[in-house]
Amino acid sequence: MSTNLSRRRFLQTASVALALIPLVVIRPARANTNASVRARLKYQNAPNNDMSCASCLEFIPGKTDKDLGGCRVIPGDDEIAPNAYCTSWNTM
Ligand code: SF4
Numbered sequence: 001m002s003t004n005l006s007r008r009r010f011l012q013t014a015s016v017a018l019a020l021i022p023l024v025v026i027r028p029a030r031a032n033t034n035a036s037v038r039a040r041l042k043y044q045n046a047p048n049n050d051m052s053c054a055s056c057l058e059f060i061p062g063k064t065d066k067d068l069g070g071c072r073v074i075p076g077d078d079e080i081a082p083n084a085y086c087t088s089w090n091t092m
Contacts, residue, residue, distance in 0.1 A: 031068075034077040041074065041086040048089070054082035056089045 037043075053059040053071065059080065060070035071080045073088045 031079050032076050033079045034074050037074045038077070038086070041088050043074070043084060043086040045081055045084050047083055048085040051085055051089045052082065053080055053084045053086075053089075055091065057091055058088060 053069070054061075054065070056071075058072040059082070060072065061067070061082070062069040065082060068079050068081055070078050071086075074080065074086075
């Protein structure tokens with residue numbers, strides 16, 4: 001009787017563990033934004049005349065020209081739009 005209970009408990013635990021593996025392994029990458037630095041630099045999701053992240057030396061491009069990327073002055077943020085702008089824009 002006790003052996004059946006142990007076996008049942010083991011099988012239940014194992015099946016739960018197996019069901020959770022895909023959730024751990026296939027978890028999508030999470031996007032990060034740095035709201036405090038964005039606010040300090042007045043980040044906006046639109047260019048300022050002809051100034052945009054795509055033409056800024058601080059921009060770290062994404063996979064394609066239109067993908068979101070990063071910025072050297074906004075650490076930990078991988079949601080920088082090529083068409084965005086902030087007050088740290090520079091080309092020097
Ligand atoms: S410094 Fe500002 S303008 Fe330049 S890439 Fe970063 S967020 Fe865009």
